[in-house]
Amino acid sequence: MKVYTTDKIRNVALVGHSGCGKTNLTEAMLYQTGATKRMGNVSSKNTMSDFSKEEIQRQSSIGTSVIPIEWRDKKLNIIDAPGYLDFVGEVYASLRAAESAILVIDATSGVEVGTELVWKYCEEIGLPRMIFVNKIDGENVNFRKLMESIEENFGKKVVPFATPIGEGESFEGVTDIIFQKGYKYENGSPVEIELNHDQLKATERIYEEITEIIAESDEDLLNKFFEGETFTREEILRGVTLAVTQGDAVPLIVGSGEKAIGIDILLNMISNFLPAPNHPEAHLGFRVESGEARKVDANEAFSAVVFKTITDPFVGKISIFKVTSGKITKDTEFYNSSKDAVEKMGGLFVLRGKEQLPVDEILAGDIGATTKLVKTQTGDTISDKNNKIVYKRLKYPQANLFYAIEPVSKGDEEKISSSLTKLQEEDPSFVINRNSETKQLTIGGQGSVQLQVILDKLKNNFGVEVKVVPFIVPYRETITKTVEVQGKHKKQSGGAGQYGDVWIRFEPATEEFIFDEEVFGGSVPKNYFPAVEKGLEEAKEHGILAGFPVVNFKAVLYDGSYHDVDSNEMSFKLASHLAFKNGMEQANPVLLEPIMKVEISIPDSYLGDVMGDINKRRGRILGMDQQADGSQLIFAEAPQAEMFEYSIDLRAMTQGRGNFSMEFARYEQVPHEVQDDIIAEAKKEA
Numbered sequence: 001m002k003v004y005t006t007d008k009i010r011n012v013a014l015v016g017h018s019g020c021g022k023t024n025l026t027e028a029m030l031y032q033t034g035a036t037k038r039m040g041n042v043s044s045k046n047t048m049s050d051f052s053k054e055e056i057q058r059q060s061s062i063g064t065s066v067i068p069i070e071w072r073d074k075k076l077n078i079i080d081a082p083g084y085l086d087f088v089g090e091v092y093a094s095l096r097a098a099e100s101a102i103l104v105i106d107a108t109s110g111v112e113v114g115t116e117l118v119w120k121y122c123e124e125i126g127l128p129r130m131i132f133v134n135k136i137d138g139e140n141v142n143f144r145k146l147m148e149s150i151e152e153n154f155g156k157k158v159v160p161f162a163t164p165i166g167e168g169e170s171f172e173g174v175t176d177i178i179f180q181k182g183y184k185y186e187n188g189s190p191v192e193i194e195l196n197h198d199q200l201k202a203t204e205r206i207y208e209e210i211t212e213i214i215a216e217s218d219e220d221l222l223n224k225f226f227e228g229e230t231f232t233r234e235e236i237l238r239g240v241t242l243a244v245t246q247g248d249a250v251p252l253i254v255g256s257g258e259k260a261i262g263i264d265i266l267l268n269m270i271s272n273f274l275p276a277p278n279h280p281e282a283h284l285g286f287r288v289e290s291g292e293a294r295k296v297d298a299n300e301a302f303s304a305v306v307f308k309t310i311t312d313p314f315v316g317k318i319s320i321f322k323v324t325s326g327k328i329t330k331d332t333e334f335y336n337s338s339k340d341a342v343e344k345m346g347g348l349f350v351l352r353g354k355e356q357l358p359v360d361e362i363l364a365g366d367i368g369a370t371t372k373l374v375k376t377q378t379g380d381t382i383s384d385k386n387n388k389i390v391y392k393r394l395k396y397p398q399a400n401l402f403y404a405i406e407p408v409s410k411g412d413e414e415k416i417s418s419s420l421t422k423l424q425e426e427d428p429s430f431v432i433n434r435n436s437e438t439k440q441l442t443i444g445g446q447g448s449v450q451l452q453v454i455l456d457k458l459k460n461n462f463g464v465e466v467k468v469v470p471f472i473v474p475y476r477e478t479i480t481k482t483v484e485v486q487g488k489h490k491k492q493s494g495g496a497g498q499y500g501d502v503w504i505r506f507e508p509a510t511e512e513f514i515f516d517e518e519v520f521g522g523s524v525p526k527n528y529f530p531a532v533e534k535g536l537e538e539a540k541e542h543g544i545l546a547g548f549p550v551v552n553f554k555a556v557l558y559d560g561s562y563h564d565v566d567s568n569e570m571s572f573k574l575a576s577h578l579a580f581k582n583g584m585e586q587a588n589p590v591l592l593e594p595i596m597k598v599e600i601s602i603p604d605s606y607l608g609d610v611m612g613d614i615n616k617r618r619g620r621i622l623g624m625d626q627q628a629d630g631s632q633l634i635f636a637e638a639p640q641a642e643m644f645e646y647s648i649d650l651r652a653m654t655q656g657r658g659n660f661s662m663e664f665a666r667y668e669q670v671p672h673e674v675q676d677d678i679i680a681e682a683k684k685e686a
Helices: 022-032 053-058 085-096 113-125 143-154 197-216 219-226 233-245 263-273 413-426 448-462 526-539 569-586 604-616 646-654 672-685
Strands: 009-016 065-071 074-080 100-106 129-134 158-160 162-165 173-176 181-186 189-193 250-254 288-290 303-312 316-325 327-329 334-336 341-343 349-352 355-358 361-363 367-371 381-383 401-407 431-434 441-445 466-469 476-478 483-491 498-508 513-517 553-561 590-602 620-626 632-639 659-669
Touching: 009 022, 009 085, 009 113, 009 263, 022 065, 022 074, 022 129, 022 263, 065 263, 065 349, 065 367, 074 263, 085 113, 085 303, 085 448, 100 113, 100 263, 113 143, 129 143, 129 263, 143 158, 143 250, 158 197, 162 197, 162 250, 197 219, 197 233, 219 233, 233 250, 233 263, 250 263, 303 413, 401 413, 401 448, 413 431, 413 441, 413 448, 441 448, 448 466, 483 569, 498 526, 498 569, 513 526, 526 553, 526 569, 553 569, 590 604, 590 646, 590 672, 604 620, 604 632, 604 646, 646 659
Parallel strands: 009 074, 009 100, 100 129, 129 250, 158 250, 513 553
Antiparallel strands: 065 074, 162 173, 173 181, 181 189, 303 316, 303 381, 316 367, 327 361, 334 341, 334 381, 349 355, 349 367, 401 441, 401 466, 431 441, 476 590, 483 498, 498 553, 590 632, 590 659, 620 632
């Protein structure tokens, strides 16, 4: 593939709800531009962008792939992002690397939750976008109703630049509004057809809407519009690009990825109207953290950001980066400014799916890849060592679903850890944690599909099979009344004996553990105080109810006795163990459970269902706050034991429109009816 200058590059993220046809659309663009001789299809499992074993099995994208294509005199980097809500981290990374997005909508399904969420995110970051209505030739498609739904969800700035001729079974072709022509398609090739009177009138009316939008983008064009003058082709190109870049217009095109209908119009729209990386108002996804900001220009000092990593079992690690300034050649020193490390590249190329296309250099604004980088990870900045710069990392959404996992085969623990670390490089939105208390290994992410993909990759790519096991809730035990007890350890065995005798007062406290002494008259020598404290610290790790750690109590050593010969530190430590056991039995012990602070964001229509569900989980609603977009933010608290699968349930309740964050708040006493079940289960496990 030849080298393209920055102004000839278009980086476009392809996003939308799962199943809307993004991958088939990518295949159609590859075919239309001559990059492939035969058009792949998801159902045939032969697409260029879905190449991993897991994607082929699921017939759905689970990772971002970059598909560079050449159209007319430009290079279009199509960044195909997954549609599953679980892989929102991949979507965010794709949008960050692009100057614009194409939201794909399934004409047979209408506006779906995935499209709503992506639209909302694009609005937040100010990313220019277009809409491609896919499967326009599907049964029961009503374009007028679809447009009403789109305008209801996204506003009047969505304007059709291509409309269908006929619907459903009577579908004939597509109109190009800008050129006011109609086309039918034969094997992806457009054939011009004559528009009737009504079609021409409709086309002219929409064209008038477009010219108004164009006029509002530029003062000179506005004057020309009021004077009734016709815009030139160059003025239309400039005006639409400005309107799209400024967020005043969102062009809508119709077609079919599977049947290659309208693909030429889409490619022309991308090429003509979406901004190049060096456009004065282009979206800059990479913000400077340290160093001096620079232009997206090949003459600037070199810098790039690794926005995606692929762990290939055969090729090894592939690092995909976007050049943000300057240029990179095969001889460029690969300096990681995030880690202050020099790395050796394993070649320079652009990726088309998994196919590597060697190049001599990659200029500012373009996307490239290399292999064999050891220290470089997703999010790292590469730069000229003498002109160091570091770009801010992408903030991924918080993991809200967790699995506890164990190896099927003993001895695989270390292999699991190293394999998960490699997979985390590929998908930084999932987290790995080893709970220091329960010793469980957990992985967390956005949903069950994402976590199942991680488990599948462990098996397929690294030969490690694991099983999901129940979570161990880190319960605590405490006391509810003050008691005074004796602990006496006495052992005589012919030689030197053992003797330790303590009287300890146990009382509830707000701190985790307090040790104090009120010994008078030397009944217990001071040199044995540390042994008593240490014995209590050991004993409190296992309560008498269910073996959980004991917290929130004070132990006061106030009396005891000793033997001049037989007493020693071990004897007093064992005596404190006995005192602890006696004290716990008499001090009315109870179980405590971790309580989580939860913030839930949902559309107002789901408020009743979500609040009712929190109550069923033994939770409490603390308050609500209406957000600027009309959604509700619920503040609640609930036991951790009831929240392990809340992510799945909330998604089901809200059709994927709800999200939440959760963090530990405190420990609270477990209700008696629940406590009995927990104790019984713990004793059964023991």
